[in-house]
Amino acid sequence: MRIPLAIAACALAAIVAFADDDDGRGKFKGRLSGFQEVPAIVTTGTGEVEVEVIESPKSLRVTLAYSGLEGAAQAAHLHIGQRGVNGAVAAFLCGGGGKPACPAAATDLTVTIGVSDVMAIPAQGLNAGNIDGLIKALENGAVYANVHTTKHAGGEIRAQLGRGRGAGRGRGHGEGQGQGQGEGQGHGQGRGNH
Numbered sequence: 001m002r003i004p005l006a007i008a009a010c011a012l013a014a015i016v017a018f019a020d021d022d023d024g025r026g027k028f029k030g031r032l033s034g035f036q037e038v039p040a041i042v043t044t045g046t047g048e049v050e051v052e053v054i055e056s057p058k059s060l061r062v063t064l065a066y067s068g069l070e071g072a073a074q075a076a077h078l079h080i081g082q083r084g085v086n087g088a089v090a091a092f093l094c095g096g097g098g099k100p101a102c103p104a105a106a107t108d109l110t111v112t113i114g115v116s117d118v119m120a121i122p123a124q125g126l127n128a129g130n131i132d133g134l135i136k137a138l139e140n141g142a143v144y145a146n147v148h149t150t151k152h153a154g155g156e157i158r159a160q161l162g163r164g165r166g167a168g169r170g171r172g173h174g175e176g177q178g179q180g181q182g183e184g185q186g187h188g189q190g191r192g193n194h
């Protein structure tokens with residue numbers, strides 16, 4: 001029996017995606033825009049961010065691309081906070097915290113966040129070095145990337161990190177999967193982890 005290659009690849013991608021869910025590993029993505037800031041910001045700036053969980057040594061490989069910023073980028077961080085809410089800085093991507101300066105207007109950089117890069121946020125329950133806590137927040141949709149600029153010090157573009165958005169091979173595949181998983185995931189994983 002011959003299985004068309006495209007279908008086989010799609011099935012394989014689905015299996016991999018579900019395996020990722022089961023053990024809590026995986027990739028998280030987001031598109032940065034001013035409208036995700038709190039309050040919303042009107043800006044020409046846009047960007048993309050992707051976070052991949054690396055198991056050994058436990059770390060996050062983060063790629064951040066941005067362009068069109070109206071102010072010069074000063075810092076970019078991962079923050080702990082759900083959509084529509086501002087939270088504190090959990091890790092620097094650039095512009096401090098031992099990371100290189102942020103390119104002013106546009107970049108496409110890759111940064112590794114290790115245990116020692118995870119900052120303490122006592123008010124939000126995150127201890128310094130608690131990368132597992134940061135990953136758990138990622139898995140529950142409670143981490144966002146934020147790019148701060150000279151024009152918008154509190155953040156010019158922001159993206160809530162989630163699974164699926166564009167993570168699939170095909171566009172339709174990725175979106176369908178992302179939404180289905182996103183909704184079931186909070187409950188399933190919340191229960192599993194407690």
Ligand SMILES: [Cu+2]
Nearest residue numbers: 076077089146
């Ligand atoms: Cu920040």
